[in-house]
Amino acid sequence: MSVTLLQVRNLSRRFPGVQALAGVQLDVAAGEVHALLGENGAGKSTLLRILSGAIDPDEGEMLLDGERLAPGDPPARRQALGVVTIYQEFNLVPGLTVAENLYLGREPRRHGLVDWKRLNADAAAVLKRLGVDLAPAARVADLSVALQQMVEIARALTLAARLIIMDEPTAALSDREVRVLHDIVRGLKASGVGVIYVTHRLAEVKAVCDRYTVFRDGRFVATGAVADVGVDDLVAAMVGRDVQPARRAPASPGDWALKFEGAANGPLAGAAIGVRAGEVLGLAGLVGAGRTELARAIFGVDGRAPGVLWMGDGRIEPFGSPAEAMAAGLTLAPEDRKAHGCFMTHPVRWNLSLPGLAGLCGPGGFINDRAEAAMVDDYVKRLRIRTPNDATPIGSLSGGNQQKVLLARCMALKPKVLIVDEPTRGVDVGAKAEVHQILFDLAAAGMGLIVISSDMPELLELSDRIAVLHEGRVAGELERSEANEHRLMVMMMGHSSNPQPAAMT
């Protein structure tokens, strides 16, 4: 330890209208995992892009092993020097195999042709070194997000990386996959690689990182050893103020607001969940356990779900489309904001009012602009959505504010039941507490909430009751009082806590 690998000194970068970085510093030692922390807009991404060579700094210097990194280096040169960045959005070619991706552009050759035998052998060796059970000939498109991430890491190894930069590597991973990733990170560390680890999940910082550096508003705030601080200290440093933990009114659940039971002979067999008015039902499970699939099925995304549905006054036919579900009082805030939620280039106002437009229209479908503006303005104020104005494209807001707009969109429909899939993925700490408060307020007002989250502390904080899914079936349910991370994990792995007749498996 303590051989300084990377030194960043007094680095600044300005974009039109924003000082993204103002004289920041960062030291990373060889064989250390260094957490880079800060809220969205703190300047982490800018620093990452400068380090990877995607953009140049205005001033300041970067030293790798004491050697100055020239500002004009293209990304390829940085990679050759051993600085490899793994972005949230992977740089893999889906149609090619794992091995082809690992050595893309650097394929071993024989007589001018690609030496396939060696290519696959080399790839297998790297994967083995990572301890990943993955065939070199597998097509990347067929892999889960977690495995694709492993491919990215493996590629970093093939580049003889000395410094690996990971930008929110666990954002899309389940807890079990996170553990595998952390083991790999520890292995990298043991082999003397320096890792810059960017994350919003502070529990991971405690679990895997040695030191931390915090940025706020483009400035350096603090650095130190992770062992010396608590999670609360980190949050305070990132936010610059004490974050009030969301407080919830005591739950007083009413009647069933929605119940669904998958047909015994269908793909949703064994999936039975229900939520009462004024209650928060958490849905736990590993990635791939079928949580999102179940939510989408109930919401009618892929046509009528095979099963029985009770909502409101009695049994009704499962919904054939989201439009039907919304008309009946069920709304869903999707997991993937970018792909399924937002219209990125369109104004905040359009994004917020879209599904509820019918209520804002006069005869002939003409939109009442004044009513629309007033409605949007009301939600922007109530949910404290930070946006320059309602004509700003939603794509230029932070993740937390995008999520608030999507929640406001759902709320505007006044649903009886709201499904929220990953309410705070990619949302920073301050906004996370605000989103939680919004969800509590909705439950207190009598809405039934179904919350899907891979973030266990979040699930435990939000839920009155937690249903655990395993391979598409409900493996069990826990009341708030009896739930803890350990019990949840055991059930998520497929061990029922209240055993049922062992007819299956």
Added chain:
Amino acid sequence: MTTDTPAAGFRFDWLRFLERYGSAIVLVALALFFASQNERFLSARNLSNILAEVSIYGVIAVGMTFVILTRGVDLAVGSLVGFSGIVAAVAATSLGAGYQAGWIIALVSALVTGAAVGLIHGKAVTWFAVPPFIVTLGGLTVWRGATLMVNDGAPVSGLDEAFRWWGSGQVFGVPVPAIVFAVVALAGYVVLRHTRYGRHVYAVGGNPAAARLAGLDVKGIVSSVYVLVGLLSGLAGFLLSARLGSAEAVAGTGYELRVIASVVIGGASLFGGMGGVGGTVIGALLIGVLTNGLVVMNVSAYLQQIIIGVIIVAAVAFDTYAKSHRGAGLG
């Protein structure tokens, strides 16, 4: 606060300005240039000619704006102009023969033909999930073939005065097709900007998956824009027959190029969700002025084609450049 970088703070954003008003500026510049080169260009007769020409494909371009907003395209509009134009002429000379208002029958049959064909395209796109490019590429030859079959490739003539008025009449010196174009463009603008349907069109083009999750009838909306562009192609076919005084089997050939170019020069994105009728009108006028100006200046017909092609690509290249250099990343 006011002392904070006053010099750097106020900088005129040329790129943004050009992106927004570039095609309008080019339009004015072209008009001034042609006017300075040849006095005939600004004559009342020539201007009225330009307007009438532009209006016929401009009407379709308004509909094409909706289609391109949903990430689609319709290559069959030219053939559909021919087909509905000949249907209109046949209706007028057979069913409507001898009636004062025979043109009404012609107009209705052209509109119904266009809308029906548009519905077929729309359903092929939404039911069978065939890409719009392919569906309408097929349509391009199918409807041209149908046009040729109607009268064995021969023109249908003998249209009466009342019918022809729609193509060559004037009201207070303004050509009738131009008035029709103005009404259609205004209606298109209002629908896109101020109605729920318009908002839905933008949403479906901006992000189809999100639109479906927001409860929109994505397939219905996609189908509807093909019906709309079909309907307006029918209207254009009617106007063109009226203007020429007869329905030629080759009428409307190549219109798809001018129509799509109008929309794209007008700033609409082929990736959907961005654009508007205002830009399309400017784009259509720009192409009209350019074509006419080149003719007035006696530029060879061959060279004209080359110039127009280059301008279309240059317009889109600039648009892409401006978009990629705007508001580059925040931290």
